[in-house]
Amino acid sequence: MNKIILGRYIPGASFVHRLDPRSKLILSFFFIVVIFFANNVQSYLLLGVFTLFCVYLSKISLAFFIKGVRPLIWLILFTVVLQIFFTRGGQVYWQFGPFSVTHFGLVNGGFVFCRFVLIIFMSTLLTLTTAPLEIASALEALMLPLKKFKVPVYEISLMISIALRFVPTLMDETEKIMNAQRSRGVNFGEGSLIKQLKAVVPLLIPLFVGAFNRAEDLATAMEARGYRGGEGRTKYRVHFWKRRDTLSCVLFGLLTLLLLFLRNW
Known part of the structure; x- marks a missing residue:
């Protein structure tokens, strides 16, 4: 893990x-x-x-x-x-x-x-x-006075909640990619600094591709559910x-x- x-x-x-x-x-x-x-x-x-x-x-x-x-x-x-x-x-x-x-x-x-x-x-x-959603809700509640200064409070809290939610997911995906690369003979902790940096490149490319695909799927899901920002929305919790x-x-x-x-x- x-x-x-x-x-x-x-x-x-x-x-x-x-x-x-x-x-x-x-x-x-x-x-x-x-x-x-x-x-x-x-x-x-x-x-x-x-x-x-x-x-x-x-x-x-x-x-x-x-x-x-x-x-x-x-x-x-x-x-x-x-x-x-x-x-x-x-x-x-x-x-x-x-x-x-x-x-x-x-x-x-x-x-x-x-x-x-x-x-x-x-x-x-x-x-x-x-929970990440509770942290975002708390941040949104604490930042509400900033709305008077045209600060996008709802958007900021949403970005923070999404970031907190997907940090563990990205880390787990990184671990899976590293294990897959190790099975192909890649050594991440051996050799000179240049060799170690070169070994990271095959790790970053699929990680970024997966992150962008996940972000696109999330945006599509939010649009399908009619998300249009926080104005006028009620709270489930x-x-x-x-x-x-x-x-x-x-x-x-x-x-x-x-x-x-x-x-x-």
Whole structure:
């Protein structure tokens, strides 16, 4: 099975699943902003415990969240290495030309790693517990005030929902094409960089062709069903803000207060 978790939804009846998608979307963005206020080990430890608590409330295995980190691990490590070698300050442990390893560099590298992992965990929690159509509906509801400024709210939410819906599909199709190419003797991870890039070409062409064909079929299906935009359309699923959504906002507010307290500890 493909390792890409983004866009996959796991049905469930947990506390997180039953939250209003608008509250989950708002709190997810709020968490991403708040995480940048952390500046020491205590504050990152608090955020880590809180994130694991949210994972526990979702009743989803931690393995799914670890799978969400794996595809981005090289990008995370690359960013961490840049922080370690180019951040100056504190005791110098090693230096060679413009590169150096200092105490502040190691600390910042560790903080950047934690920040990436926590953001991926919270984003994965959002997508695993919220159906793509619910995310699009929440985005549409939150962006409604922008209609006064002639922003195409319905079209934007539709594009986002389609993108989230077809990310797992495209990843699964990529895996099938790669397996088919491997059966014909193609090695994607061997040889020089030029050979590896050449091996990707037979993968991209059928993938793009399949994506365009699927997009055309989707457009035909929408036209056959009389889709003409969001104006005047009713909602099959109507979301209501409940007590658990207010409780979640209170918990995130308490998290922010504790985080601000730990910043100066």
